[in-house]
Amino acid sequence: MVTPYIVFSSGLCEEAVSFYEKVFTGKNKTILRYDDYKPDTDIALPIDLNNYVLHAELEIYNTKFTFADEVAMPVNQGNMIYLTINPESVKEAKKICNALIEDGEFLLNPTETFYSPLHTTIKDKFGILWNIIVVMKCIE
Numbered sequence: 001m002v003t004p005y006i007v008f009s010s011g012l013c014e015e016a017v018s019f020y021e022k023v024f025t026g027k028n029k030t031i032l033r034y035d036d037y038k039p040d041t042d043i044a045l046p047i048d049l050n051n052y053v054l055h056a057e058l059e060i061y062n063t064k065f066t067f068a069d070e071v072a073m074p075v076n077q078g079n080m081i082y083l084t085i086n087p088e089s090v091k092e093a094k095k096i097c098n099a100l101i102e103d104g105e106f107l108l109n110p111t112e113t114f115y116s117p118l119h120t121t122i123k124d125k126f127g128i129l130w131n132i133i134v135v136m137k138c139i140e
Helices: 013-024 091-100
Strands: 002-008 027-032 053-060 063-069 079-084 105-113 119-123 129-133
Touching: 002 013, 013 027, 013 053, 013 063, 079 091, 091 105, 091 129
Parallel strands: 002 063, 079 129
Antiparallel strands: 002 079, 027 053, 053 063, 105 119, 119 129
C-alpha cells in the first residue's frame, strides 16, 4: 500500500484535515499534536510547536491519507506531498532505500524511532519524496 503524506506550513494541518473530513466525508480521523508526544528523553520540544500536528490520519474513499505540520523545512507548492510505503521488514525497507537513493538524497537518514525500527525520507532522482516506515508489530 502506498499512502499519501501531505504536509502544511504555519500550523495549518489540523484545519486542513477537518476541511478534507467535511469535503470527502472522511472516516477514522486521528490527530496527534506535538504536545501529545511524550518521548523517552528529557529533551523538551519548543513551546511554539505544542499545537502543531505531529501526525494525522484520515480515510478518504478507502485510502488512508496521512498529514503533518512540517517544522523542519520550508513548504512550497510541489514539495507538500510525500508517498509513504510501509514495508513489512527492515530488510525489505533497506532494499527499497538502496534502489531509491541511487542519484537521490536522504532528507531523513534511516533511523530507529519510537514508532518504527526504520524510518527514512528520500528524494529520488525524479524529485519524488518517499517516506519509508517499517510498521512495528504489536506484541500481545
